[in-house]
Amino acid sequence: MTRHNDTTQFDTEWTPAIDGTGKVLNTDSRWTIVSTSVSALIVGSIAWLAVSTMPPVTGGSVENASKGFLPYRLFQQLSQSSNNALFGNAPAEPALPAQQNNLDQNLAAERAQKPKSSIETHTVTLDAGDTLAGALENAGISADDANAAIAALSKVYSPRQLRAGLAFDITYNTKPDVSTTNNSSSDYEGDDISKGKAVQGEPIARLLSIKFSPSVEHDVTITRGDDGTFQATDTVKKLVPHVHRAGAAIDGSLYLSAMRAGIPTDVVGEMIKMFSYKVDFQRDLHPGDSFEVFYNYYYTPEGQAVRNGNISYAVMRLGDKQIVLYRYQSDPNAPAEYFDATGESAKGLLMKTPVDGARITSGFGMRFHPVLGFSRMHKGVDFGVPIGTPVMAAGAGTIAFMGWSNGYGRFVQVNHGNGYATAYGHLSRFAAGLHVGSRVGQAQVIAFSGNTGMSTGPHLHYEIRVRNEQVNPLSVKMAQGRKLSGKEMRAFQSERLRIDDQMAATKLETKVADATAAANFKSLSK
Numbered sequence: 001m002t003r004h005n006d007t008t009q010f011d012t013e014w015t016p017a018i019d020g021t022g023k024v025l026n027t028d029s030r031w032t033i034v035s036t037s038v039s040a041l042i043v044g045s046i047a048w049l050a051v052s053t054m055p056p057v058t059g060g061s062v063e064n065a066s067k068g069f070l071p072y073r074l075f076q077q078l079s080q081s082s083n084n085a086l087f088g089n090a091p092a093e094p095a096l097p098a099q100q101n102n103l104d105q106n107l108a109a110e111r112a113q114k115p116k117s118s119i120e121t122h123t124v125t126l127d128a129g130d131t132l133a134g135a136l137e138n139a140g141i142s143a144d145d146a147n148a149a150i151a152a153l154s155k156v157y158s159p160r161q162l163r164a165g166l167a168f169d170i171t172y173n174t175k176p177d178v179s180t181t182n183n184s185s186s187d188y189e190g191d192d193i194s195k196g197k198a199v200q201g202e203p204i205a206r207l208l209s210i211k212f213s214p215s216v217e218h219d220v221t222i223t224r225g226d227d228g229t230f231q232a233t234d235t236v237k238k239l240v241p242h243v244h245r246a247g248a249a250i251d252g253s254l255y256l257s258a259m260r261a262g263i264p265t266d267v268v269g270e271m272i273k274m275f276s277y278k279v280d281f282q283r284d285l286h287p288g289d290s291f292e293v294f295y296n297y298y299y300t301p302e303g304q305a306v307r308n309g310n311i312s313y314a315v316m317r318l319g320d321k322q323i324v325l326y327r328y329q330s331d332p333n334a335p336a337e338y339f340d341a342t343g344e345s346a347k348g349l350l351m352k353t354p355v356d357g358a359r360i361t362s363g364f365g366m367r368f369h370p371v372l373g374f375s376r377m378h379k380g381v382d383f384g385v386p387i388g389t390p391v392m393a394a395g396a397g398t399i400a401f402m403g404w405s406n407g408y409g410r411f412v413q414v415n416h417g418n419g420y421a422t423a424y425g426h427l428s429r430f431a432a433g434l435h436v437g438s439r440v441g442q443a444q445v446i447a448f449s450g451n452t453g454m455s456t457g458p459h460l461h462y463e464i465r466v467r468n469e470q471v472n473p474l475s476v477k478m479a480q481g482r483k484l485s486g487k488e489m490r491a492f493q494s495e496r497l498r499i500d501d502q503m504a505a506t507k508l509e510t511k512v513a514d515a516t517a518a519a520n521f522k523s524l525s526k
């Protein structure tokens, strides 16, 4: 995890004085702290109010209750029923007020200034380009705490998966005053105080917990234990799968037709991927064509649609042609694949389009070169895509070149065996961890599109080379993918029959009149 270069700048701007009104404390556009967890603030406030109103051990007076403060007994109950992480590490109670009748003065004095130490909760939202470590440090958490928490997190959830917009509820102690630290909290790291920024009058908060939900089904919690180390847990909600069998006539776009039939967009997207080697969705679809898809979808116990399960079967009826695909996983450790009824893979050797949502801006053949200013052979296909669009390896293979190559700018070549290679030009950057000799899988992201080299606008230049000769990717007859045989073929055929039986027992949903399907789609499209 890298941290922001300018962390220090934010650290100096951070202020621990939260007023509990949910006010945004820092208006810097890169991050915000919003005080949201009012309950934690209240409990934190109770903590210091109660200890200061605590009656003498022998007295048992409830006089303070009449002053509008919480009786100590109630505070005790509250703190005992609370998460230990909130209170387990809180500095011990300061000395009791010497005399009961000094209470008002003490209270006034306490209220006049910030408590020496309190537990607070804030929501930190990750902005684009932020790291969790950076955001935590911006919030006043020490680098040691932030790194220890993230190290714990990485055991249950990859910090790389954290994305902009994700909100983290962080709970922490603000820095206790040295005088209360001395004899109360033995495990508070003295180093933080003596060597940390606190010496320069800056706040250091002691991180207690972080909570976030990376998706509807996951609740991740990182908690500091009694021994001071962090533990992370990922609580997964039990989702309930439902099978759906749905179909529609293709009227205009496949997406729109599927939407009208109540099929979630992620299912349609998956279906388009399945058929992308067999069907050209821009040219092959005509009025009267239709499709059917058999899939399962996951719901929370409350019935909220969460995510796509698997498509186990889909058919596209294009004119008099029918393309049927079944899902089959030959190896439990390998991803499932799709095969037609004869056991032939849905995938060709190479993808025709190595970027999603691409539009061809320049085809293969003679053209006037916009940069050179004369006509010459264009030996690839250009896809107009914004800079930073993920570029996928068109097929499984080995990276043969990754670097700068004159007019191509940043350039990658992947060798696929049998004399086949693909090449990708004008890239902005390469995917992390890849280098010449790396093995890549089909559709693995290898780079990001750009506008480098001899290029007049953001696009991907894509070439297919057969024995070092560029060929037209759109017309080259691609070698078929694998065909199942022997034991695998028998296993696939029994899986195919199982899917057919299951499908025959499932009612076809054809109309959007199905209120559940409509609602499901609605909740998905938000």
Ligand SMILES: [Zn+2]
Pocket: 362, 378, 380, 381, 382, 460, 461, 462
């Ligand atoms: Zn080009």
